[in-house]
Amino acid sequence: MIRRILATAALLATTQAAAAQDIVTYTTDQDYEDVTFGLETAIVNEGLVIDSVSHVGDMLARTRADVGSDTELYVEADAYSFCSATVSREVMEEDLMNIAYCPYDIFVAEMVENPGEVIIGFRGFPEGEMQKVQELLDRIVRNAIGME
Numbered sequence: 001m002i003r004r005i006l007a008t009a010a011l012l013a014t015t016q017a018a019a020a021q022d023i024v025t026y027t028t029d030q031d032y033e034d035v036t037f038g039l040e041t042a043i044v045n046e047g048l049v050i051d052s053v054s055h056v057g058d059m060l061a062r063t064r065a066d067v068g069s070d071t072e073l074y075v076e077a078d079a080y081s082f083c084s085a086t087v088s089r090e091v092m093e094e095d096l097m098n099i100a101y102c103p104y105d106i107f108v109a110e111m112v113e114n115p116g117e118v119i120i121g122f123r124g125f126p127e128g129e130m131q132k133v134q135e136l137l138d139r140i141v142r143n144a145i146g147m148e
Contacts, residue, residue: 022123022124023121023122023123023124024121024122024123024124024134024137024138024141025119025120025121026119026120026121026141026142026145026147027117027118027119028117028118028120028145029116029117029118030118030145030146031118032075032076032108032110032118035108035118035120035144035145036078036108038143038144038145038146039080039106039108039120039140039141039144040080041143041144042139042140042141042143042144043080043082043106043140045143046084046136046139046140048082048083048084049082050080050081050082051081051082051083051103052080052081053078053079053080053081054078054079054080054081055077055078056074056077056078056079056107056109057073057074057075057076057077057078057109060073060074060077061073061074072112073111073112074109074110074111074112075110075111075112075115076108076109076110077107077108077109077110078107078108078109079105079106079107079108080105080106080107080108081103081104081105082103082104083102083103083104084104084133084136087132087133087136088102088133090129090132091129091130091132091133094128094129095129098129098130101125101130101133104122104133104136104137105122105123106120106121106122106137106140106141106144107119107120107121107122108120120141120144120145121141122134122137122138122141
């Protein structure tokens with residue numbers, strides 16, 4: 001009986017993780033700096049505070065030789081982390097395990113293979129109450145690049 005419960009729990013966890021792996025992206029020909037400025041403004045306009053900015057592109061460029069690679073990946077790439085007390089409370093009151101999704105991240109990247117094309121996006125969230133977070137992030141991203 002315990003094996004069956006554990007197997008069912010593992011299957012549900014795998015299914016939920018797979019559903020949440022979708023990446024939502026928008027592509028623009030706006031300058032990278034304009035997109036990041038738009039993102040910072042859109043986050044602040046939602047009444048939110050940026051907790052951190054991870055300079056992923058810089059880190060990968062800086063450590064490229066250290067890990068034995070000569071491949072350049074990004075012209076620039078950053079990930080912005082933040083949270084919403086209101087939305088986070090709503091989704092965590094529904095399921096305390098939704099803490100695993102906080103903080104929320106939006107990335108901006110310009111790939112070496114497509115210079116002049118900037119991608120902005122975020123990880124998708126599972127169906128149910130976490131769609132409130134997905135709607136928030138989608139609104140922020142769309143505002144950042146002038147789609148709303």
